[in-house]
Amino acid sequence: MKIYSNFLSGKIKVISLVSNHVKLALEVDNHTKKGQWFYFKVYSTKNTKLIIELNVKNSYYNGWEDYNVFISYDQKAWFTVRTSFDGENISFFIFLRNNILFASYLIPFSFEKYRNLKSYLNNFDYCSTVSLGITKLGNILQLISCKKRSALKKVWFISQQHSGETLGQFILDSFLHNLVNEYNQLLDTYEFFVIHNANPDGTFLGNMRHNSEGVDLNRAWHNSLTKSLEVTLILQRMQKEGVDILIDLHCDELSDKIYYVPPIIRDHDFSLQQRKFEKCLIKSAKIKKLDNINAIKGANDPGMLVNYAPKLFNCVTVLIELPCKFQVGINVERLLHKVGIAFLQALEAFQDN
Structure with a gap:
């Protein structure tokens, strides 16, 4: 053995x-x-x-x-x-x-599966994959974009800032496949920018939370340094493209439920759009808000993307926490596939508003 x-x-x-x-x-x-x-x-x-x-x-x-x-x-x-x-x-x-x-610990999202996703999206001339730069260990930090024209809203998805939180990649796989097939009318309103894996070095090393320099990327947005190169590269592209809606995907080691966390910022004009989007998440995607925000360790940290992005871009932002605990017998990949579709439905409802 x-x-x-x-x-x-x-x-x-x-x-x-x-x-x-x-x-x-x-x-x-x-x-x-x-x-x-x-x-x-x-x-x-x-x-x-x-x-x-x-x-x-x-x-x-x-x-x-x-x-x-x-x-x-x-x-x-x-x-x-x-x-x-x-x-x-x-x-x-x-x-x-x-x-x-x-x-x-969780289902790994294989490189083969990611390669198949990119290959499929290559069939659509409005989808592309570009390199944002090279990480400390020589991995490519990639951005997938889907846009037919200069749309009204720029939507960003970020997954795997914490490299062991793999489940967000399955949601994005479903989201992108269904976007180009069943929901491509959303491309009349939205441009989509997807960071499938924000921490490829952490994935390579088998880390749970940190990059190769020992940095927790989701505590480094307000003060990106050379040791958080991934944050710097993503921020540069965000500033170039613009951000109207940002969805940051994570996993909660203590939870058996999916929920969302809003930013701590409470500007009146911003909050109006934020509340509308949160209502769409609740109604269309069936994703509920965490009742006690303070239960999240570091929820008020200005270095978290969910708190930093609204201040920089005045954008709608939510942090999605996926469970790490699943009952025996549940088809987890099928569940995550449905969540990917639910995000499309929430964006469709927000578009109608």
């Missing part, structure tokens, strides 16, 4: 492999003392039942109660397996029907 993590986004620390009992531990993000993300491959004989014990005491958030791990045999179809939590370790049983099995 062997445990591997030497692939894109792979991350795990092997403690011991004794008989059918595997002991592992979280690897921390580089330049930090915390972690949350894990992604590894198990290789063993067919029809083997293993118990995995994963030490999570160095995690950012103690959100392991009622958490269920993601498992796949081929890195394409993923399902959840129930875990138990004893205060320091999560444990779960896995069955290797073949020689190989993968386990991950």
Whole structure:
């Protein structure tokens, strides 16, 4: 039996492999003392039942109660397996029907899937992918844009500022596929700018929150430095194109529900458009506002994009938090696909207003 993590986004620390009992531990993000993300491959004989014990005491958030791990045999179809939590370790049983099995904190969005999305969008002359620049580790920070003409509203989506929060990419995959097929009339009103992965270095390293320099990008917008190059590159393009609506996609390690968080700014003229858009989110997308904003750690931080963008661009802004906890048996990718369509419906309703 062997445990591997030497692939894109792979991350795990092997403690011991004794008989059918595997002991592992979280690897921390580089330049930090915390972690949350894990992604590894198990290789063993067919029809083997293993118990995995994963030490999570160095995690950012103690959100392991009622958490269920993601498992796949081929890195394409993923399902959840129930875990138990004893205060320091999560444990779960896995069955290797073949020689190989993968386990991950959340469903990874593969490079192949992203490449297929870009290839599909190339069929439409109003869609393009451009490089915003090269990151510290030599990865390309990319922007997907869809625009037929100079429209009235510039809509931005940002995903994966925290590289381990992968679920936003599935929403954007659905959003873009459905935009060019079923909802392309929205292109008469909106121009769309999509940062599918704002932290490619963090993805490469298997980090949960930070980039390669140990910077939390979603705390660096008000004071972007050389160590947050990704923020600088995105801001430069935003200032060039303009921003009217911005949706920032994240995942909440403690939650089993999707919700949104508004900015702390409360200017009267701005708030009118903000409230209209929030009503569209609630009515069309069925996404509710978090009742207690102060429950979000750092919710008032001026370095968060949701708080910084309205001051700079006077734009409508929401932070969307997706759950990290899913019940066993739920088709998570299908759920995220529906959320992508729901955003289109919310923008359609906002357009009508």
